[in-house]
Amino acid sequence: MDSPPIVISRDEVKRVLRYIDLIPRLESALAIFSRKNSLEIIQPLRSVIPLSKYNGFLGLMPTYMEQEGILSTKMVCFYKREDGSTLPSTQATVLLFNPEYGNVKAIIDGEVITAMRTAAASAISAKWLMPAQAEVLAILGTGNEALSHYNVFTEIFTFKEVRVWSRTRERAEAFSRSVAGPVKVCVTVEEAVKDADAIVTVTRATQPILFGKWIKPGAHVAAVGACRPDWRELDDELMREAVVYVDSREGATTESGDVILSGATVFAELGEVLNETRPALREKTTVFKSLGLGIEDAVSAKLVLERWEATE
Numbered sequence: 001m002d003s004p005p006i007v008i009s010r011d012e013v014k015r016v017l018r019y020i021d022l023i024p025r026l027e028s029a030l031a032i033f034s035r036k037n038s039l040e041i042i043q044p045l046r047s048v049i050p051l052s053k054y055n056g057f058l059g060l061m062p063t064y065m066e067q068e069g070i071l072s073t074k075m076v077c078f079y080k081r082e083d084g085s086t087l088p089s090t091q092a093t094v095l096l097f098n099p100e101y102g103n104v105k106a107i108i109d110g111e112v113i114t115a116m117r118t119a120a121a122s123a124i125s126a127k128w129l130m131p132a133q134a135e136v137l138a139i140l141g142t143g144n145e146a147l148s149h150y151n152v153f154t155e156i157f158t159f160k161e162v163r164v165w166s167r168t169r170e171r172a173e174a175f176s177r178s179v180a181g182p183v184k185v186c187v188t189v190e191e192a193v194k195d196a197d198a199i200v201t202v203t204r205a206t207q208p209i210l211f212g213k214w215i216k217p218g219a220h221v222a223a224v225g226a227c228r229p230d231w232r233e234l235d236d237e238l239m240r241e242a243v244v245y246v247d248s249r250e251g252a253t254t255e256s257g258d259v260i261l262s263g264a265t266v267f268a269e270l271g272e273v274l275n276e277t278r279p280a281l282r283e284k285t286t287v288f289k290s291l292g293l294g295i296e297d298a299v300s301a302k303l304v305l306e307r308w309e310a311t312e
């Protein structure tokens with residue numbers, strides 16, 4: 001307990017963290033979260049401080065999972081960057097504590113953890129909610145989250161076609177060149193989502209970019225951006241007509257502009273589906289609204305530390 005914290009860099013997280021290990025840990029954590037038993041988990045709503053001068057926010061995400069022996073907090077700064085800005089839009093650090101003594105065991109870069117656990121949560125939503133014979137995946141956005149979503153969706157599912165849209169063709173083409181498999185570049189959102197079975201929205205949009213009228217009935221949308229109460233990625237029609245799943249009811253009804261401003265009803269948490277206390281209505285059009293949870297960072301950070309210690 002006297003030893004100084006281990007510091008694990010972004011590159012080291014990238015080296016040791018694998019979706020195949022991460023997904024089962026996240027499934028278990030989401031299921032525990034939705035049981036709402038404070039003996040198993042304490043994870044308050046994220047507190048968010050606005051950084052008005054810089055168009056950004058600092059989110060604090062503490063979590064305690066007693067049975068897993070995990071005490072952690074993620075600190076994440078996220079920004080509404082102007083077009084052309086070269087500054088990062090999300091930066092994060094996860095602290096892992098020894099819950100008995102209170103000392104910090106590890107300081108872990110949170111950028112890769114954030115991107116991979118968010119994409120893995122979307123992939124879990126798709127496992128349960130996407131049409132059974134899904135052939136077409138559309139990714140809206142070409143940043144860090146777009147890449148992690150491309151990676152996990154193509155690792156665990158087999159799509160006949162993957163499409164990408166960005167506001168500029170150049171960015172979509174650069175994204176398509178940067179990944180291993182074939183990606184069709186689309187010039188409009190409508191073209192990208194037409195007849196798509198799974199759609200991932202991973203943009204910094206603050207107004208709707210995806211409209212219900214363009215979507216095939218039965219499609220699944222994993223909506224990852226728009227993490228503020230006045231930000232949107234999806235329009236009212238889509239939010240009201242789809243069956244809406246969330247990572248956290250409390251988070252969604254406090255932080256999600258898509259949920260709050262559309263007046264949509266939240267049908268279930270993803271953890272409730274995993275616990276089989278709420279059904280997965282795969283045949284309907286579904287939206288998984290993701291805001292990000294401290295428990296996801298907590299179990300990811302523990303996994304990183306375990307793998308790092310095993311390979312050091």
Ligand SMILES: NC(=O)C1=CN([C@@H]2O[C@H](COP(=O)(O)OP(=O)(O)OC[C@H]3O[C@@H](n4cnc5c(N)ncnc54)[C@H](O)[C@@H]3O)[C@@H](O)[C@H]2O)C=CC1
Nearest residue numbers: 089141142143144145202203204205224225226290291292
């Ligand atoms: N739900 C969750 O757990 C998490 C959500 N996020 C959110 O996901 C979104 C994407 O994050 P990153 O990929 O890290 O960001 P990024 O900055 O790497 O990529 C953002 C993408 O959105 C595009 N974009 C920016 N403004 C737009 C607009 N008005 N309309 C359409 N596209 C626009 C950019 O061109 C870029 O392709 C952000 O809103 C971020 O806050 C990030 C991490 C976790």
Ligand SMILES: O=C([O-])C1=[NH+]CCC1
Nearest residue numbers: 076078227291292293
């Ligand atoms: O959970 C997370 O890390 C974030 N959610 C919105 C921006 C960052």
